[in-house]
Amino acid sequence: MSTQQYAKETFRDLLERFRQENELTDIRQPVDIRHIATLVDQAKTALMFHTVIGYDIPVVSGILRTRTRAIMSMGCETYGQIEAKLQHGIEHPIEPGYVETAPNKEVVQIDDAVDLFRLPIPMSSIYDGGPMITAGVVIAKDAEFGFNSGMYRFMVKETNLTGIDIVTPNNMRLYAQRAYEAGRPCPISISIGTHPFEIMGSGFRAPLGMDEMAIAGGIRGAAVELAMCETIDMPCIADAEIVLEAEILPTGWSHPEGRFGEFTRLMGGLHWNPLVRIKAVTMRKDAIYYALHMPWENTWLAAPTRYTALRRALKAAGVQVKDINVTLGGCGFWHAVISIKKQAGEGKNALLAALTAMDMKHVVIVDDDIDVFDATDVEWAIATRVQGDKDIVIIPGARAKPLDPSL
The missing domain is CATH 2.30.110.10 (Electron Transport, Fmn-binding Protein; Chain A)
Incomplete structure (x- = not known):
């Protein structure tokens, strides 16, 4: 795909592209503004509400609510x-x-x-x-x-x-x-x-x-x-x-x-x-x-920013990374599973480096034979290769995101 293909694309061009790809549905009947969030939650596509009762301005929502539309919006073919x-x-x-x-x-x-x-x-x-x-x-x-x-x-x-x-x-x-x-x-x-x-x-x-x-x-x-x-x-x-x-x-x-x-x-x-x-x-x-409708419309483009920050932090620490998975279970913000080609001591170095990236909260470092995108594989590595008293590192008093509900 050409890097320049979407260089001049406007917001409205994007909406029209979604419309042509059946990723945007036009709702022309009157809609109560109180119902928009639920309708977006239930829809498979982004929604354009042309007639919002009591307002002169239409509303569009759900543009980035799926992995597919996030990929499309960035002019990409894969996540x-x-x-x-x-x-x-x-x-x-x-x-x-x-x-x-x-x-x-x-x-x-x-x-x-x-x-x-x-x-x-x-x-x-x-x-x-x-x-x-x-x-x-x-x-x-x-x-x-x-x-x-x-x-x-x-x-x-x-x-x-x-x-x-x-x-x-x-x-x-x-x-x-x-x-x-x-x-x-x-x-x-x-x-x-x-x-x-x-x-x-x-x-x-x-x-x-x-x-x-x-x-x-x-x-x-x-x-x-x-x-x-x-x-x-x-x-x-x-x-x-x-x-x-x-x-x-x-x-x-x-x-x-x-x-x-x-x-x-x-x-x-x-x-x-x-x-x-x-x-x-x-x-x-x-x-x-x-x-922009929470939570998923915030997640699909937030996670890649964490990938980039993690790679930069790990590169600065001299760690050879194979794969990174910023998990959706961690809201696309807080959890990462990282496989590395490690040498002696690099597991903990990788862990400490990764925790400096943005607001990362929990990080699991695994060997490069583990598929970070397979939860069963990751859990198996934890079950068979981890001794809690030696391999779990807790950093007290580090910066956290105030929106963390566990605080």
């Missing part, structure tokens, strides 16, 4: 190719380009005209604390570290006020913390309805100073086009359907947010987070709202 594409983006980033204007400038609502309740933001669970914006690619900037992009959740609180879930230690939290300590807001753009190339690039935890939109460009094979916002000195993704121009207010982590049906397939807890003021909403005249 393993997604990791290779991400690695290519990391090693060969392409800096974003800027355009004078964008389709999402066709409608501009500023200050008192902002009303987030006009957006058809469905709830993923009946127990959610409120409507959650789940598919926003956030761009922020720090005077010292430059641009940072990521995917964060925003709970709608008022017409122009949300929270932002940044309890997990990451670069966005650092930027917000630095702004808070300086007593100033942290401007951010929130681009909703973007291609999975940008979602995957922003979902990779890059080192400080590395622009995730450049990684997205490397994944895409062409520069991501950005446009400047109307009310803040910050770029947004030009192809996005809807853009929220916002500021993280210097309130500190002092306002409750949640609960939310998480990628863990469990309800998350109530967290304390900063407030976000939405200064402007810009969108296309015929904008489509993308609702």
Whole structure:
């Protein structure tokens, strides 16, 4: 498959490709927004809700909810190719380009005209604390570290006020913390309805100073086009359907947010987070709202970012890796089974190196004769080759992801 085949593909091009491949179903009869989550859960395809009762904007959801659509969305033929594409983006980033204007400038609502309740933001669970914006690619900037992009959740609180879930230690939290300590807001753009190339690039935890939109460009094979916002000195993704121009207010982590049906397939807890003021909403005249539906729509592109981080950590430790399986039972985030071509002592070295990757929680290291994708084979290796007092390593006090329900 040509690397450049999808380099210029837009979000809408992707939806049309899914439609042609019978991976997107158009629902044209009126639908209550409260039913969207259940309908997406029950569907075999992604769904486009053209008439959401009480709203003027259609909703699409379930785009990345299956392995097949995740593979298709990245222009790949196998799931393993997604990791290779991400690695290519990391090693060969392409800096974003800027355009004078964008389709999402066709409608501009500023200050008192902002009303987030006009957006058809469905709830993923009946127990959610409120409507959650789940598919926003956030761009922020720090005077010292430059641009940072990521995917964060925003709970709608008022017409122009949300929270932002940044309890997990990451670069966005650092930027917000630095702004808070300086007593100033942290401007951010929130681009909703973007291609999975940008979602995957922003979902990779890059080192400080590395622009995730450049990684997205490397994944895409062409520069991501950005446009400047109307009310803040910050770029947004030009192809996005809807853009929220916002500021993280210097309130500190002092306002409750949640609960939310998480990628863990469990309800998350109530967290304390900063407030976000939405200064402007810009969108296309015929904008489509993308609702990223938990848990599976978060998982299929999250796991490859863990594969890449694990390989980099193990390579730095000098460990020869045969295979890695970031398991779905570990939510695509926390568990890995890794087979290595080991020499004396390298099993524990591999274990310690792997635990430094992102928020990895449990790692099993096996010899290269074990199939890491065969749970029975892995369990057999544990049963016949492990002595708990010698071979199990516990690292106390290490960083964890606050969304871990066992904490």
